[in-house]
Every structure is written in C-alpha cells, then in structure tokens.
Amino acid sequence: HFKCHIFPKDFPQLQNDTFLRAARGEETEHVPVWCMRQAGRYLPEFRESRAGKDFFETCQTPAACCELTLQPLRRFPFDAAIIFSDILVVPQAMGMDVQMVAGKGPTFPEPLKEPEDLQRLRVKVDVGKELGYVFKAITLTRHKIEGKVPLIGFTGAPWTLMSYMIEGGGSNTHSKAKRWLYRHPEASHMLLRMLTDVIVEYLLGQVAAGAQALQVFESHAGILGPVEFKEFALPYLRDIARRVKDKLKEAGQDVPMIVFAKDGHYALEDLSQSHYEVVGLDWTIDPQSARERTGGKVSLQGNMDPCALYAPKERISDIVKKMLEGFGTRAYIANLGHGLYPDMDPESVGAFVEAVHTHSRQMIKQ
Template structure:
C-alpha cells in the first residue's frame, strides 16, 4: 500500500442498497434508512478489542484498522450506511498542530493557539493528499470491503468547531477562549476560519475521489454561538464549503454526492441551514420533529433526532420513541439517526433495538409488502 495518497484500484462494487442515498437526494424510499453517528465506537466490545493496543491517532492513520472499525457495526446491525472511522481533528494536524488523546480527558493540543501571531505557525497551504492520504486510503479500502452492501459516508468538522478546539486546547464547557477571539480578533478569526474552510473543501473533495458516496459536515460546537456570531463566523463558511465542494467535484468529473450539515444546538439557524446548499439538515434531539418539518418544509431531507440517552431505556420504550419520531418526521425525505453520537457505555442490544424499530415502524408507515 502506498504511504500517501489514494489507492489505485479496480472499479468499486455496484451499490446494492441505495435507500440512504435516495432519501438524501429527496427521492422516494420504500422505508426510512437509518444509521448512527459514532456507530463505530467504544460501545462495541469488538471495537475496544481492535483498538486496545494502539494509540487513538495511530489508529486513525492505519487504513486497515479504520476499515475494520467502520465495518464492525455493519456486521451487527442492518444499517443503511457506513461512516468512515476517523476524527475531525486530523484537519488541525494537517495544519501542523499536535493533537494527542489523553485518557480520561480526551483530545488535547499541547500548544493551542493563544495569540494572533500563532496563526503564522500553521501551514498556510496544505497538500491534503500528502497530509491526510491515510484517510483516503481507508475510504477506498472500505468501499471495496463493503462490497456494495451500503453507501460510505465521509466527513469533516466545520471551521468554527475546529477553530474552537485549536484555541481551547481541547474540550470546553464555555468555549470562552475561542469566543474571546471572535470578539477581540474578528479579522484574525476570519483568516483562520478561511484557512480551515479551504483545507476542508480539498479534504472533502478527495474523500469523494477516494470513494465516499455522501459527506457530512459536523458543526458540533454551534450551540456555543448566538445567532449573530453564528451568522458571521459559522454560516458563511458552511455555505462556502458546500458550494465549493460541489463546484470542484464537477470540475474534476467526480460524482455529485449528497451533503449533510449537522449543526448541534443551532435551533436559531435551522432555516438558514436549510438554504445553505446542503441536501440534508441533521437535527439534534432538542427540537420536535413536527416543528422541524413545519419550519423547514418538505423540500429538504431531515436527519435525526432521537436523544442518544433514549437508548438507556428498555427496548419496548425505545420502540415507542422511534415510532413517535418517525410519525413526526413523515415517511419520506427523512433519514433516521440519533441527535448526537452513541455513548461508550451503551448496550449494543439497545442500539440494535433502535435500528430494528426504525425498519419495523417505517415499513408500517410506508405499507411495505
């Protein structure tokens, strides 16, 4: 296998289950497709076993391991999509920042951005094939190993979310240091956000070139911004990424793939997000399905939004909650998911109950044969 860059390989297997893709494109589906954010994760004993002997980011840099982790939930559950195992913080690493995974603490930047001058330490031009080729190799390998069973989703963190990690040095309850930059250094903040957006565009385009069949942009820290800051420091870059990715895919003769925007806690911006050029808007669990559908209409596909903690409930209750969610969103232009990622202590059987309930109840709504 080449050290960097995409794998040169035979044509990909034909896609057998395109339900997720059709739903994302706004086409009719026989049932509601379902996948879970963080479906390849520590709640699976086989995931923990595979990861046991390896550093987290070393795992991310191993195409074979990423492929194996991506496939594990597909072996257990009848999911309608796979999402490549990776991490949003590989983008700051590509910019030259060190990120380590500290047990009990999470991702940590030993030298976060503190002053505006620190921006000069970042790579101003990133060759994503050279820096992130391992992700593209993992995508190509996984696409073949899937054998067309379901589509493969690629992803990236959005600029504001990545910027907040780079300044905070890790997770934060307030994002006060990062938000201080927005107030004190708005021009420098926009320079950083633009730099990130440029890298993300190239990163997502290369993921499609490597075999990704859909893309999701995670603005996980949207809830730390108010409407005005989101409109100035998040939304323009989200829009630009979607527009530029579509343009570059067309210029390179690559497939036009559906794109999903997931901005957690950005209730105030849902209408703007629905008009931001993405085929799908992902929703967290803090909005009623009926309200979201009424607000955004039937011309866009929605994704979400069961509270992840609902999976701690008995299986019968999970089924009831899924039925209510499906009835709220309607049977078409909808992809079932959680309102955020799966947690490490969740029971895999309850994840299975969620997936099965989606298929059972959506089939009833759609009057499957």
C-alpha cells in the same frame, strides 16, 4: 491536477441505496438509519481492536479504520457506514500537534493563543500528502464493504475546529475561542478561511477516494448565538458546500452533503438554505416543527436523544414510532441526535434500528 483523481475505481456495485435516495428526497421502501459514532466503544469488538493502541495512530492505519468501520455493519442492518476517523486530523494536517489523552479526550499541547500564532500553521497544506491516509482508508473500506451500503466521509466544520485549536481541548464555556471572535474578528476570519480551504480539498479528496456522501460536523454551534453563527459559522458552511458541489459537478458527480450543527436550532431556516441536501438535527428540536421551519427544502436526519437507548426495548420502539410520525417517512434519515455513548448496550442499538425499519415499512405500505 486534482480532477484527474476523480474517476471510479471498480468498486463493487451498491446494493442498498436507501440512504442516498432519502438524502435526495426520493421515495424509499423503508426509512434508512445509521448512528453517529456507530463505530465506537459501546462495541466490545471495537474496544478489543483499539486496546493498547494510540487513537491517532489508529486513524493513520487504513486497515484498522476499515475494520472499525465494518464492525457495526456485521451486527446491525444499518443503511450507511461512516468512515472511522476524527475531525481533529485537519488541525494536525495544518501543523498542530493533537494527542488523545485517556480520561481527558483530545488535547492540543500548544493551542493557538493570539493571532501571531497563526504563523505556526502551514501556509499551504498538501492535503494529499498530509491526509492521504484517510483517503486510503476510504478506498480500502469502499472495496471491503462490498456494496452493502454507502460509505459516508466527514469533516469538522471551520468554527468547531477553530474552537478546538484555541481551547486546546474540551471546554464548557469555549471562552478562549469566543474571545477571538469578539477581540480578534479579522484574525478569526483568517483562520476560518484557512480551515475552509483545507476542508474543501479534504472533502473532494474523500469523494475521489470513494466516499458516497459527506457530513460536516458543526458540533460547537450551540456555543454561538444567532448573530455570531451568521458571521463566523454559516458563511463558511455555505462556502464549503458551494465549492465542493461546483467541483464535483465539473466532474459529473453528485454526492449528497449533510450539515449537522449540534444545538443550532436557532439557525435551522438558514441551514436549510445552505446548499446541503440534508440537515442533521439534535434532540432539542421537535420533528414536526423542524419540518415546518425547513419548508420541505431539505431532507432531515436525526434526532432521537441517545439516552433514550437506556430505555427498555418496547419503549425505544414507541419513541421511534413517534419520531417517524413527526418527521414523516419521506426525505428522512433516522439517526440519533448525537453520538452513541460508550456505556450503551449494543442490543438497544439493534432495537433502535429494527424499530425504524419495521415501523417505517408499515407506515409506507399504508
């Protein structure tokens, strides 16, 4: 019954496909650029829209998600938009309570403690019912964006979501979640499989709703080492891409997928052979060595240190130029190595975007 949802919905014609072409490794006139967390608290209009409203209630309100997604596009000539939502809507859909606590971040009042707690999760998740509000937000935004730029959908990766569900919130050591990997490997794999099944349907639903690219956030890759990553993260990342692509192929669709494993430099070779068109990079990887290690098999996305935005404008421009020279202008999407912070100056974000466009146009012309 799922396939019948996959058809175009008279969306406005796409005018700027630079991001999609770069994701596929095709030539472009300039290097496309967007920022993780571009819809965020560094924008005064974002803070005003969000003021006094519960975070997850905002996520559940398609009109609010649409407005927040569009805000950064009104200020800056970004080459892509990312739907306003959160990775933790997936654990919610599986039956867990998650709240956004001011000053503390996302919090699970009753995290998973022992393998028995897996029984508290829904056995079969009706993704259309539980996450239909995200699909509505995507369809609405895809219309309201008027074809200016492509709309990116996203999900958290299984290991990152598992670690939140066990830690119950942010953590320095992630030792509760890692305890499961070493003490309860079978239960860990069961949970990771459950998450993978929901994520696959969730991503397909986002494409059916209008998402034109998909990013998978493995934000907690850095807490694992190469051995644990190979066992508990990589197989599920690969499975997600494989299954989503197979289903989309049946429907004659081709949607680029990005994998962003934060601090996962040790897994770069593996990530470049995981069926994703694009590998997202944090700032701890040197652009040139990332190119060498991925052997031209994928497009790359990233990776300026977000804190470089605290530098004066001319310095930002120099840093961007070096980054472009390191990655080259082909098969490259400029971005930060992680999300924007709330105290960042919108003007610096504008300087970053402009530097990417200006320098890359010059480099491509030569």
